[in-house]
Structures are given as structure tokens and as C-alpha cells.
Amino acid sequence: MKIAFIGDIVGRAGRLAIKKHLKELREEYQIDFVIANYENASHGFGLTRKNCEELLGYGIDMMSGGNHSFDKKEILGMFDEYPLIRPLNYPKDTVGSGIFKTQILGIDVAILNLMGYYTMPMVDNPFSMIRDEVTELRDEGYRHIILDFHAESSAEKNIVFRMLKDDVSSILGTHTHIGTDDLTIDSGCCYVTDVGLTGCRDGVIGMQSDAPILNSLNGAKKHFDIDEKCATILQMIIFELDDNGRCVDAKKIKIYGEKRVITNAWKEDEL
Numbered sequence: 001m002k003i004a005f006i007g008d009i010v011g012r013a014g015r016l017a018i019k020k021h022l023k024e025l026r027e028e029y030q031i032d033f034v035i036a037n038y039e040n041a042s043h044g045f046g047l048t049r050k051n052c053e054e055l056l057g058y059g060i061d062m063m064s065g066g067n068h069s070f071d072k073k074e075i076l077g078m079f080d081e082y083p084l085i086r087p088l089n090y091p092k093d094t095v096g097s098g099i100f101k102t103q104i105l106g107i108d109v110a111i112l113n114l115m116g117y118y119t120m121p122m123v124d125n126p127f128s129m130i131r132d133e134v135t136e137l138r139d140e141g142y143r144h145i146i147l148d149f150h151a152e153s154s155a156e157k158n159i160v161f162r163m164l165k166d167d168v169s170s171i172l173g174t175h176t177h178i179g180t181d182d183l184t185i186d187s188g189c190c191y192v193t194d195v196g197l198t199g200c201r202d203g204v205i206g207m208q209s210d211a212p213i214l215n216s217l218n219g220a221k222k223h224f225d226i227d228e229k230c231a232t233i234l235q236m237i238i239f240e241l242d243d244n245g246r247c248v249d250a251k252k253i254k255i256y257g258e259k260r261v262i263t264n265a266w267k268e269d270e271l
């Protein structure tokens, strides 16, 4: 099966880039299922019902979140209605789920969302929690296990990769908005520290640069905004899993406006 993963969709520019390119990418690469991160999709903070329906209408099949999952309060009533998850390690009484179980091409697939510790809201231990959850899923018979690890720290993402690479199909990092060039297949696990944002590429992590520059110079605490018009980027990982849930191929597609740059994963397994 071929699965596509889009990192943080930031604001209207990100949504429009998905609208413009996703349908064509789905057909061209024969993608069976598309996952995306929604937590910045509505003007940088959270997800509205309207934008959720819009993104699902563009060809996204399910979406995961992060530290901004609950910024728009209407999401509290949306988890039962739409294919949305939020990080698994929020306190146990938090609304929504951290796991999405589905079937793709008749095969059971589990998609998980986890949040790191460093600079993040208070959450339960991501490392022991994901280890225990993956063990439980494998005991249930799941072999196709996909993780969106939403974290600031590259080291935390590396830790989860080294800890779980034999047991999960892929670990895709999100949150920093800056894509890293370490897309790798190791022990049948597809890993990248951060997929990178889909949205404005000429600001500061998808936001208009004025506020972050001023805030950094004089601590002004100016409100972050997103440019109405900007140069865009779409960033997507496409990975292929065999019947045992092991990754056999992966690539990163970046679309700068109209221009595509494609990078194949480093295959540690072929050494």
C-alpha cells in the first residue's frame, strides 16, 4: 500500500496548496491513503469545522494534531464526527483519541499521534506511552503502524525511532515546520525527523515575518499573522508498505509553487 503524509498545514496558503496539487499527486503516485497534520490549518492555530471539511474534500483521508489541537474550541465536538486524532499522551480524560484504526486495501492499519516533552504542554511520558501502545497494537495483530510524532526536539524523535523501528512501519516528525533531509528506511521503518510545513515558505515557519522579527528584537509580543499572498511550499512523504507492514520505498516531494523537487529515502537496509 502507498501512503502519503503531509506535515503541518499552515493557514489558508497551506490549504490552497493542498487544493491545487493533492488530487493530481494522488493519481500520479497511486496513493491509497493520505494523512496530514491539521493543528495549524486554521490561520495558524487549530482547526475549524469549515476548514476540516474543506481539507477532507481535497483528498485527505484523516488528520492528526499536536500542541495546537485545541486552539479552536469547536474541535471539542468534532472528534466523533470526523477522522481526527490528537496526541495520545494528553491526560487520559482529554476529549478525542490518539489512535485511529482503519483498513486500507483490506489490511488493518493503526495511525497514532504523539507529542514530545521539550517546550510542549504538560503531557504524559511520550516514550513509555508509545512503547506500551505499540506493544498492545502488535499483540492485537497490527503490523501496519504509522506514527506522527509532534515534537520540537530532534533528539526525542531519534529516541522514538531507535526504540521502535523494528515494531512500527513509519515515524514521521511534525511541529518544527522546517523539513529535515534525513528521510531513511531502516529495519523496514520509514523515518524523518520533520516533514516540514505546507504553506508560506517566505515567512518565519509559515507566519508573516514582521511579528517574529519585532518580538525577537524588542519583546513586543506582537500577534502572529499569516500573509494573504506568499510564495508557497507543499511537503509530502510518500511511503510504500508491504503486507507485513515493513516500508520498502519512500520519497519526499516538495512543490515550490509549481516546481517539484523529489528526494528518495536513504535505504539503510540495502547496505
Ligand SMILES: [Fe+2]
Residues within 6 Å of the ligand: 039, 066, 067, 068, 150, 174, 175, 176
Ligand atoms: Fe505544533
